[in-house]
Amino acid sequence: MPKVAIYPGSFDPVTNGHLDIVERGLKIFDKIIVAILYNPNKEYLFGLEERLEMLKDCLKKFKGVEIDSFDGLLVNYAAQRKAHAILRGLRAMSDFEYEFQMALMNRRLNREVQTVFLMTGLRWIFTSSSIIKEAIQFGGNIDGMVPDLVQAKLVQKFDLDTGSGQTGKN
Ligand code: COA
Numbered sequence: 001m002p003k004v005a006i007y008p009g010s011f012d013p014v015t016n017g018h019l020d021i022v023e024r025g026l027k028i029f030d031k032i033i034v035a036i037l038y039n040p041n042k043e044y045l046f047g048l049e050e051r052l053e054m055l056k057d058c059l060k061k062f063k064g065v066e067i068d069s070f071d072g073l074l075v076n077y078a079a080q081r082k083a084h085a086i087l088r089g090l091r092a093m094s095d096f097e098y099e100f101q102m103a104l105m106n107r108r109l110n111r112e113v114q115t116v117f118l119m120t121g122l123r124w125i126f127t128s129s130s131i132i133k134e135a136i137q138f139g140g141n142i143d144g145m146v147p148d149l150v151q152a153k154l155v156q157k158f159d160l161d162t163g164s165g166q167t168g169k170n
Pocket of ligand 1: 008009010011012015016017018020021036037038039040042072073074075089090091101102105106120124127128129130131
Protein backbone atom coordinates (compact mmCIF):
# COMPACT_ATOMS: atom_id res chain seq x y z
CA MET A 1 0.00 0.00 0.00
CA PRO A 2 1.57 3.35 -1.00
CA LYS A 3 2.66 5.54 1.92
CA VAL A 4 0.90 8.90 1.71
CA ALA A 5 1.73 12.08 3.63
CA ILE A 6 -0.07 15.39 3.82
CA TYR A 7 2.22 18.42 3.78
CA PRO A 8 -0.06 21.19 5.05
CA GLY A 9 0.62 24.88 5.25
CA SER A 10 -0.33 28.38 4.20
CA PHE A 11 2.24 28.61 1.39
CA ASP A 12 1.84 32.37 1.17
CA PRO A 13 3.88 32.03 -0.99
CA VAL A 14 5.69 28.72 -1.47
CA THR A 15 9.44 29.12 -0.91
CA ASN A 16 12.49 27.06 -1.83
CA GLY A 17 12.48 25.91 1.80
CA HIS A 18 9.08 24.27 1.26
CA LEU A 19 10.32 22.61 -1.95
CA ASP A 20 13.29 21.26 0.01
CA ILE A 21 10.91 19.55 2.46
CA VAL A 22 8.85 18.05 -0.37
CA GLU A 23 12.01 16.71 -2.00
CA ARG A 24 13.18 15.16 1.29
CA GLY A 25 9.70 13.81 2.00
CA LEU A 26 9.57 12.02 -1.32
CA LYS A 27 12.52 9.91 -0.19
CA ILE A 28 10.28 8.49 2.56
CA PHE A 29 6.74 8.64 1.18
CA ASP A 30 5.35 7.35 -2.11
CA LYS A 31 3.00 10.28 -2.40
CA ILE A 32 2.85 13.74 -0.84
CA ILE A 33 -0.32 15.77 -0.90
CA VAL A 34 0.71 19.40 -0.54
CA ALA A 35 -2.41 20.99 0.91
CA ILE A 36 -3.25 24.61 1.58
CA LEU A 37 -5.19 24.78 4.81
CA TYR A 38 -6.61 27.78 6.54
CA ASN A 39 -4.68 29.23 9.45
CA PRO A 40 -7.15 31.55 11.23
CA ASN A 41 -4.26 33.50 12.75
CA LYS A 42 -2.94 34.69 9.40
CA GLU A 43 -3.86 37.34 6.86
CA TYR A 44 -2.85 36.21 3.42
CA LEU A 45 -1.15 38.25 0.73
CA PHE A 46 -2.10 35.81 -2.03
CA GLY A 47 -5.60 34.43 -2.51
CA LEU A 48 -6.20 30.69 -2.38
CA GLU A 49 -6.32 30.29 -6.18
CA GLU A 50 -3.06 32.19 -6.62
CA ARG A 51 -1.33 30.03 -4.00
CA LEU A 52 -2.65 26.83 -5.60
CA GLU A 53 -1.46 28.01 -9.01
CA MET A 54 2.05 28.79 -7.71
CA LEU A 55 2.30 25.42 -5.94
CA LYS A 56 1.19 23.58 -9.09
CA ASP A 57 3.78 25.37 -11.20
CA CYS A 58 6.63 24.93 -8.74
CA LEU A 59 5.94 21.27 -8.00
CA LYS A 60 5.12 19.97 -11.47
CA LYS A 61 8.67 18.62 -11.81
CA PHE A 62 8.14 16.21 -8.90
CA LYS A 63 6.53 12.80 -9.43
CA GLY A 64 4.19 11.64 -6.66
CA VAL A 65 3.00 15.09 -5.62
CA GLU A 66 -0.59 16.29 -5.58
CA ILE A 67 -1.76 19.83 -4.79
CA ASP A 68 -5.00 20.42 -2.96
CA SER A 69 -6.74 22.69 -0.47
CA PHE A 70 -9.08 22.07 2.43
CA ASP A 71 -11.13 24.30 4.69
CA GLY A 72 -11.40 22.59 8.06
CA LEU A 73 -9.47 20.48 10.54
CA LEU A 74 -6.22 19.06 9.29
CA VAL A 75 -6.80 15.67 10.97
CA ASN A 76 -10.19 15.35 9.23
CA TYR A 77 -8.56 16.06 5.91
CA ALA A 78 -5.80 13.53 6.63
CA ALA A 79 -8.40 10.87 7.48
CA GLN A 80 -10.45 11.72 4.39
CA ARG A 81 -7.37 11.34 2.19
CA LYS A 82 -6.35 8.12 4.00
CA ALA A 83 -2.95 9.64 4.74
CA HIS A 84 -0.43 7.82 6.92
CA ALA A 85 1.21 10.96 8.22
CA ILE A 86 1.27 14.72 8.44
CA LEU A 87 4.61 16.05 7.23
CA ARG A 88 6.04 19.25 8.73
CA GLY A 89 9.38 20.93 8.27
CA LEU A 90 11.45 22.17 11.18
CA ARG A 91 13.77 25.11 10.88
CA ALA A 92 15.32 26.89 13.87
CA MET A 93 14.58 26.11 17.52
CA SER A 94 11.76 28.64 17.46
CA ASP A 95 9.63 26.22 15.41
CA PHE A 96 9.62 23.51 18.08
CA GLU A 97 7.10 24.88 20.53
CA TYR A 98 4.49 25.75 17.90
CA GLU A 99 5.00 22.50 16.02
CA PHE A 100 4.84 20.30 19.13
CA GLN A 101 1.71 22.07 20.28
CA MET A 102 0.07 21.52 16.91
CA ALA A 103 1.22 17.89 16.64
CA LEU A 104 -0.03 17.05 20.14
CA MET A 105 -3.37 18.74 19.52
CA ASN A 106 -3.73 16.89 16.24
CA ARG A 107 -2.93 13.63 18.00
CA ARG A 108 -5.55 14.39 20.62
CA LEU A 109 -8.08 15.03 17.87
CA ASN A 110 -7.21 11.84 16.01
CA ARG A 111 -4.88 9.25 17.50
CA GLU A 112 -4.48 7.47 14.17
CA VAL A 113 -2.65 10.31 12.45
CA GLN A 114 1.10 10.64 13.08
CA THR A 115 3.14 13.79 12.54
CA VAL A 116 6.56 13.38 10.94
CA PHE A 117 9.10 16.20 11.18
CA LEU A 118 11.93 16.70 8.73
CA MET A 119 14.81 19.09 9.29
CA THR A 120 14.96 21.65 6.55
CA GLY A 121 18.21 22.20 4.64
CA LEU A 122 20.64 24.55 6.42
CA ARG A 123 20.18 27.18 3.71
CA TRP A 124 16.54 27.58 4.68
CA ILE A 125 16.87 27.58 8.46
CA PHE A 126 16.15 31.28 8.84
CA THR A 127 13.73 31.87 5.99
CA SER A 128 9.98 32.17 6.07
CA SER A 129 7.33 33.44 3.72
CA SER A 130 6.86 36.57 5.87
CA ILE A 131 10.52 37.53 5.99
CA ILE A 132 10.80 37.08 2.23
CA LYS A 133 7.69 39.21 1.64
CA GLU A 134 9.06 41.89 3.94
CA ALA A 135 12.45 41.94 2.24
CA ILE A 136 11.13 42.23 -1.31
CA GLN A 137 8.52 44.80 -0.32
CA PHE A 138 11.31 47.17 0.69
CA GLY A 139 13.48 46.44 -2.32
CA GLY A 140 15.59 43.65 -0.79
CA ASN A 141 17.18 40.97 -2.95
CA ILE A 142 15.48 37.58 -2.51
CA ASP A 143 17.24 35.80 -5.40
CA GLY A 144 17.41 32.05 -4.78
CA MET A 145 14.95 32.07 -1.89
CA VAL A 146 11.81 31.44 -3.91
CA PRO A 147 11.24 29.91 -7.36
CA ASP A 148 11.52 32.47 -10.20
CA LEU A 149 7.81 32.48 -10.94
CA VAL A 150 7.01 33.20 -7.28
CA GLN A 151 9.51 36.05 -7.28
CA ALA A 152 7.80 37.48 -10.38
CA LYS A 153 4.40 37.20 -8.65
CA LEU A 154 5.74 38.98 -5.58
CA VAL A 155 7.14 41.82 -7.65
CA GLN A 156 3.82 42.12 -9.46
CA LYS A 157 1.80 41.93 -6.24
CA PHE A 158 3.72 44.65 -4.50
CA ASP A 159 3.67 46.90 -7.57
CA LEU A 160 -0.08 46.46 -7.93
CA ASP A 161 -0.87 46.69 -4.28
CA THR A 162 1.42 49.51 -3.24
CA GLY A 163 -0.57 51.82 -1.09
CA SER A 164 -3.83 49.86 -1.40
CA GLY A 165 -3.28 47.73 1.72
CA GLN A 166 -5.17 44.84 0.04
CA THR A 167 -4.68 41.27 1.22
CA GLY A 168 -5.96 38.11 -0.43
CA LYS A 169 -8.02 36.26 2.16
CA ASN A 170 -8.54 32.54 1.80
N1 COA B 1 11.38 26.68 4.65
C1 COA B 1 11.07 27.96 4.75
N2 COA B 1 10.02 28.40 5.43
C2 COA B 1 9.23 27.49 6.01
C3 COA B 1 9.49 26.13 5.94
C4 COA B 1 10.62 25.72 5.21
N3 COA B 1 10.95 24.45 5.08
N4 COA B 1 8.55 25.47 6.62
C5 COA B 1 7.72 26.39 7.11
N5 COA B 1 8.14 27.60 6.75
C6 COA B 1 7.55 28.87 7.13
C7 COA B 1 6.42 29.27 6.27
O1 COA B 1 6.88 30.03 5.18
C8 COA B 1 5.59 30.05 7.23
O2 COA B 1 6.09 31.36 7.30
P1 COA B 1 5.16 32.59 7.68
O3 COA B 1 4.60 32.29 9.04
O4 COA B 1 6.10 33.71 7.66
O5 COA B 1 4.07 32.66 6.63
C9 COA B 1 5.84 29.38 8.57
O6 COA B 1 7.02 28.69 8.42
C10 COA B 1 4.83 28.36 8.99
O7 COA B 1 3.86 28.29 8.06
P2 COA B 1 3.24 27.01 7.39
O8 COA B 1 4.15 25.85 7.40
O9 COA B 1 2.73 27.45 6.08
O10 COA B 1 2.15 26.67 8.38
P3 COA B 1 1.09 27.61 9.06
O11 COA B 1 1.54 27.73 10.46
O12 COA B 1 0.78 28.83 8.34
O13 COA B 1 -0.18 26.72 8.87
C11 COA B 1 -1.69 24.96 9.25
C12 COA B 1 -0.52 25.76 9.75
C13 COA B 1 -2.39 25.57 8.06
C14 COA B 1 -1.15 23.60 8.86
C15 COA B 1 -2.60 24.91 10.47
O14 COA B 1 -3.05 26.19 10.80
C16 COA B 1 -3.79 24.00 10.23
O15 COA B 1 -3.65 22.80 10.35
N6 COA B 1 -4.96 24.60 9.93
C17 COA B 1 -6.19 23.84 9.78
C18 COA B 1 -7.03 23.88 11.07
C19 COA B 1 -6.42 22.90 12.04
O16 COA B 1 -6.57 21.71 11.93
N7 COA B 1 -5.69 23.45 12.99
C20 COA B 1 -4.92 22.66 13.90
C21 COA B 1 -5.61 22.44 15.17
S1 COA B 1 -4.34 22.05 16.30
